[in-house]
Amino acid sequence: MRKLVALILAVLVSLSALHIGSVGASDIKYASVTGISLPLGGSAQLGPYTVKFTDASLGWDSVYLTVEGPDGRMSAVLKVGKSLAYPSSDPDKMLLNVSVLWIKSDSKSVLLTISSPLTKLYSGKAIPVGTEFSLPSGFPQIKIKLLSVSDTEATFTVRMPYGASYTLEIPKGQSRSVSYKLDDLHTYVSYLSIEVLNTTKNSGAVINLYIPRVASTTLKVTVPGEETQENPTTPVVETTILYNDLVYVGERLPVKYNGTTYYFKLLSVIPDLARVEVYTANKTYATYTLEAGDVPKAIPGTPFLVAISKTQPDYKRAILKVYGPIEAEVNPILRSAQVVANITAVPKKVLLGQDIVLSIGVENLGRGDAYQLNVAAPIPNGFQLVSMTKSWQIKNLPAFTKLPMLVYVLRPTKVGKFDIGKVLVTYYDDQSLETGKMKTIYSAPLTDIEVYAIPKLSLNALAYNGTWSNYVTAKVNSTVTLALTVQASKGNPTYEFIQNATLVLTYPKSLKGQTVLNLGTIKAGDVKTVKVPLQVLGENLSLVKATLKYLDPLGNAHEVNFGTVATVNSIPPEVIVKEVKVWPKPEELPAYINQTLAKMDNATPIAEQILSVASAYVPPKKESNPWKPLAIIFILTTLVLAGVTYNYWRELEALKEKVLRKKQRRPGGLPKKDEEENEIELL
Structure with missing residues (x-):
């Protein structure tokens, strides 16, 4: 099994055998140590940082990794393709990123990649043609020489401490990188990257140079039960970047090493230059004037190097870089924010x-x-x-x-x-x-x-020509008085009003009067009335129209059109005679018909028409006994005759009585026999 793992690692190493990479400057992000195979319980140490394979899941689909270093201890359960960032996932604070390439359940091992973000060691460094320089003390003694320069590219040679040499042809605006061989199985890929910013033919080039934040070239792989695997041919470099952040004028950065606290104090800042003092409680070691982007300077009598990457005089601060032993401890500067x-x-x-x-x-x-x-x-x-x-x-x-x-x-x-x-x-x-x-x-x-606010406005107009109304009649050459009342709704008069108010009146040619009436300021609750005499010039139905123009409290112009507010009628009345038929009432029809027929010379045709019309509304007569009227007449005649006979008899009796009384009143003498007899005969 050991032979199989070695074979796989050899293949991985051969993929990077050239040790040269070609990427754009913006793509350079990490330097990586690939192909680190750890059995369960094994560990890999890169500089002061140790990655340990602690445990695995039952199905061997995930592993438990632990990373320890000066910034503490972190652990995570990872599957293939996942990674653990240490000590933070923030790109500005990350030092290492451990990725799982594969998990082998049969060999109970894991294959890892340990990456470290690149950081800028030199910024805008100008190099003349033919110049050779080395990395600062504390870093691997890699030597870089500028061989030639054209208008478009620069050619460098890079010689490694272990004897390897590489030639890099770098176009302007691009980067090339070389890898550092850690041992026979492991390589620190893209360990050193050179970015060409500008070139001047046959003169020189301006470059940025990048190295990993964890720049150690010592890798120790530990397998339980076996001796530590270590590259015996590579010198142990125990120097790393301890601090790469802001320092303000007057501040001091404390760094503790071997029981002694060293202070790095920023004395002053000007454009591209900063003055830094390094001291302890008992001794001042050095005071440097550092140029931004220059090579780190070693501090005599100490294990530290110091550099300035950027100055910001406006804020009285600079970005300070401190390099030193990996065992050194940096105490953070606690600053106060002032939020307003x-x-x-x-x-x-x-x-x-x-x-x-x-x-x-x-x-x-x-x-x-x-x-x-x-x-x-x-x-x-x-x-x-x-x-x-x-x-x-x-x-x-x-x-x-x-x-x-x-x-x-x-x-x-x-x-x-x-x-x-x-x-x-x-x-x-x-x-x-x-x-x-x-x-x-x-x-x-x-x-x-x-x-x-603008109060609610209303307008009331009345004209006077004997009486007040919004509609009046007037004669030509007379005068009509027009009264206009503007009222504002109730409210806060201090903040609710209008100003520069003006009433604009519009008349036809038949009227003459003042057209612009100034009202001034009208506050909430105010009532303002103005009167205008109007002279009637001609006959017309004259419409008086009104528009209110004003400024609101902020000075903005407004206009309200009230339309027709009053009417003056100066057209004289005209008498019109017109015959209108008047029909008689129903109860007056008989008399009207009789009177009409009486006045006509020949009323028969009209009478027949009337009779024909009226007959349709008269109900038909019922048939009766023809003897009944004769009987009634007979009875009436009998009654009349009886009455006459009775009266006649009464008068006769009265006359007889009268004659008898006369005959009784003659005493003595002879009666007039002839006269009496005549009367009796008459009776």
Whole structure:
């Protein structure tokens, strides 16, 4: 089985036998040690970092790996194709990335790749043609020489400490890399990469040079029950990058080694130059003026090298690189963040119903980063939130940076003068992370937000020509008085009003009067009346139209067209005679027909027509006994005769009585015999 594993590893090594890679500069990310085979319980140590194969699942589909180093211990259960980043997955903080290539259940082993992110050792380094230089002390003594340069490429030779030599032809704008042989089975692929930034024919080139963050060339593979496998021909390099981060003027970086604490203090910064002092509590070792991007300088009497990769004078800081023994311990610098916030509004004066756009600015003025920021926007009474967001969470705010403006929108619901309030920001920084106490700050309050409104306006117009009405009659050359009343609804007169109000009247040619009436400012609850005399010039049905023009409280122009507000009729009345047929009432028809027929010379035709029409509405007569009328007449005649006979008899009796009385009143003398007899005969 050992022979099979060796054969597989030999194949993997042969794939990189040339030790030369060709990639674009932007693609260079990692240097990798491939083909590390570990049995269960085995380990691989690269510099100060140890990767151990601790356990495997029952089905051998996943393995349990542990990585230990100066930054602590990390473990993970991984399947094929997965990886463990140490000590963080953040590309700026990652040192190693351990990947599982395969898992062999029959041999109970795992095949790993250990990668380390590349870091820039030289930045913008100018090299004349023919110049040879080596990596700084503490790194493998790799020698690099610029052989020739054209307008498009540069040619280098790279000689390794173990005798191998490579020629690299690198086009401008691209990179080439070489691998470092660790032992007979393992190679550190892309260990050194050269990027050509610019070339000057027959003169020189400008390059960036990259090496892995874990630059150790010592690999120890340990198998349980066997001796440690180690490359006996390669010198042990125990130097690594201890610190590669910001340092501010006046700050000191403490590095502890062999019981002694060394301090690296940044004294001053100017463009491309920084002055650094290295000392302990009892001794000052060196004070250097370092050029940005220059080769790291060894500090006499110490195991450290120091370099500056970038300066930022505006912020009084530089990026300091410290190289030293892998056993050295760097104590982090705990910096305080200084977060400030502000809030502004556009506009600060609005009409009711209009939106206010508020902008929140958050900036870190301190030297330390701020973490887990929470920004809360104020929303006072009298406003409603229109936008979707009123709070924001920000993971990290680096020193001397500001966030893009945080924007939200409010809409006022009433008029008046308001204070929006303060922005609340909570966050952590390096110091508060140590104590676990969150920091809280407030912005200055946003005040004096004014909300105005236009009151509801109405117009009433009346004309007078004896009586008040919106419709009057008038004669030509007379004068009619027009009264116009503008009324504003009730409200807050301080914030609800119109200004520069003007009534514009429109007349036809038949009327003449003032056309522009100035009303000035009309506040909520005001009533203003103006009167205008109108001269009637001609006959017409004249319509008076009105338009109200004004400025709102913010000075914006408005116009309200009320249309026709009054009518003046100057057309005189006209008498029109027209014959209208009047029909008699039903009860008047008989008399009317009789009167009409009487006036006609020949009424018979009309009478027959009337009779023909009327007969249709007269019910037919019933048949009767022909003797019945005769009988009735006979009875009536008999009764009449009886009455006459009875009266006659009574009168006769009365006459007889009268004659007898006369005869009795003559005493003596002889009666007149002849006369009496005549009377009796008459009777």
